[in-house]
Every structure is written in structure tokens, then in C-alpha cells.
């Protein structure tokens with residue numbers, strides 16, 4: 001569904017998340033595509049500061065790549081519940097509401113970590129959760145609040161919710177990159193999951209803004225890939241000497257605070273809008289592993 005807002009007005013993006021991973025990448029992409037943009041300086045939970053940003057920047061679209069994800073990981077949210085609510089709930093809803101008030105489309109980088117495999121969507125079945133499914137994973141505080149916000153944002157027809165999962169980029173030195181994380185863990189589980197290759201999908205989100213798309217979107221590459229499949233690719237393309245050790249979900253539970261979500265999202269809606277979208281394994285090879293391939297001897 002399109003949101004008829006800016007007509008023929010030249011594009012101008014307002015982006016929240018200047019110091020963040022996704023927000024930083026988004027700014028670089030806008031620069032490369034020569035799309036005028038400014039980063040918001042307001043705090044999400046402060047309505048007046050958002051209104052001031054909009055008045056100063058006069059954007060055609062707003063992108064929200066601001067949020068708390070926790071450092072070093074989402075376990076932080078378990079012990080910082082009010083801080084998590086302030087940004088991810090109060091802040092995100094405030095931004096959506098201010099954008100609505102200003103007739104602006106908001107592209108919101110949300111999360112797909114609000115589902116877990118269940119009997120109707122079993123692991124390795126190829127049956128993924130779609131955009132109409134209600135979240136079934138609330139075992140971590142981060143996911144619980146993100147699920148609540150997604151549900152509330154369904155009522156805002158100016159919002160495009162992008163369900164990002166286990167984001168991956170071609171920068172293998174970035175500790176936030178899922179590949180970098182699992183190559184550095186002492187032990188890894190091995191579970192197929194839907195994932196988001198940012199190098200392919202962030203440009204698509206810019207195109208979604210240009211098309212004024214709204215609603216909920218599974219923002220992942222089609223299909224699933226397991227931890228071991230990624231590590232095998234890593235060994236093949238990057239480090240032939242790389243080794244790793246697996247452990248079970250039960251063993252993993254002993255070294256983390258909150259349970260983690262594992263799921264497959266059905267990327268059919270996104271693939272229909274963008275038929276060129278690559279499967280997760282092809283995208284990993286094209287956008288991540290080939291550019292990082294070790295020099296052939």
C-alpha cells in the first residue's frame with residue numbers, strides 16, 4: 001500500500017540513528033545515491049525535539065534506525081527495562097505519531113525477533129511466519145516490547161515496519177555483524193534462521209520509501225541459513241584454517257540471560273515487490289563472501 005504524501009516534491013530524508021550501525025550505513029547510502037538527508041538531533045521520547053527536527057529539515061520521509069539493542073547484547077534490556085521502554089516503546093510510538101501529525105511516512109527498522117518456530121511453523125519446514133501472523137516470542141524483554149510496538153504501529157497508516165533479523169554486512173570487522181559475532185563466540189548453536197543482508201536490503205528500504213510503501217514487511221532475504229552453513233562459507237571464502245565448536249540450545253541457555261528467538265520469516269511479500277531479491281545463501285555469497293574472498297594464491 002502506498003502513502004500519498006510528497007507527490008513530486010524532491011526527496012529529503014530525515015534519519016534517526018546517526019551514531020548507530022544501521023543509521024550510519026543508511027547515511028552512507030544516501031550520500032552515494034546523492035539523496036539529500038539530515039540526521040535528526042532529537043531524542044525519540046521527546047516530542048518537541050522531533051517536531052523541531054521536522055520543522056528545520058522539512059523532510060519528505062523519516063527513517064527510524066534509532067533504538068536500544070543493548071550492549072554487549074539484548075540481555076542488557078532485562079536489567080534496564082525502563083530505559084528500553086523509553087526509547088523502543090515511548091520513543092518509537094512518539095516518532096510515529098509526530099510523523100502522522102506532519103503527514104510524513106516513517107520507515108521503521110524494527111525486528112523479526114518476535115517469532116519462534118512452533119507447530120504450525122516447524123524448523124526446516126519451509127513454512128515461515130508472514131506479515132499477518134501475531135508475534136509468539138516474548139521471552140526476552142527486548143522482543144516483548146518490540147512485539148507490543150509492532151502491534152500498536154499497525155494502526156498508523158503512515159508507518160512502514162521493516163522486520164530486520166540477525167543483520168549481516170560485508171564489513172566483517174564490525175562486532176555487530178552476525179557473522180563476526182559467531183566467528184568470535186567460543187561456542188555456537190546451529191539453527192536455521194531468516195537473516196537480513198544489509199548490503200542488499202538497505203538500498204531496497206530506500207526504494208520502499210520512494211514507492212511510499214507502508215504496512216508490515218518481513219525484511220529478510222528469502223529462505224534460511226544455519227550457523228554452521230555460514231561458518232562453512234566463512235572457512236571456504238575467508239579463512240581456510242577456521243574451526244568452531246557447537247553447543248546445544250540447553251548449553252547456550254546457561255551463558256545468556258534471556259532466551260533468543262529462532263525462526264523463519266516468509267519473505268514472499270518483499271520478493272513480490274522486489275523480484276530481484278536474492279535468497280539468503282546467494283546474497284551472502286554475492287554481497288559478503290565474494291567481496292571478502294581471500295586472495296587466491
Ligand SMILES: NC(=O)c1ccc[n+]([C@@H]2O[C@H](COP(=O)([O-])OP(=O)(O)OC[C@H]3O[C@@H](n4cnc5c(N)ncnc54)[C@H](OP(=O)(O)O)[C@@H]3O)[C@@H](O)[C@H]2O)c1
Nearest residue numbers: 017018019020021022043044065066067087109110111164
Ligand atoms: N543490530 C541488530 O542485531 C538488530 C536486529 C534487528 C533489528 N534491529 C533494530 O534496528 C534498529 C537499529 O539497530 P542498530 O543495530 O543500528 O542499533 P545501534 O547501532 O545500537 O544504534 C542505535 C542508535 O539509536 C540511537 N538512539 C538510542 N536511543 C535513542 C533515543 N532515545 N533517541 C534518539 N536516538 C536514540 C543511538 O544514538 P545514541 O548513541 O545517541 O543513543 C544510536 O544512534 C534498532 O531499533 C534495532 O532494534 C537491530
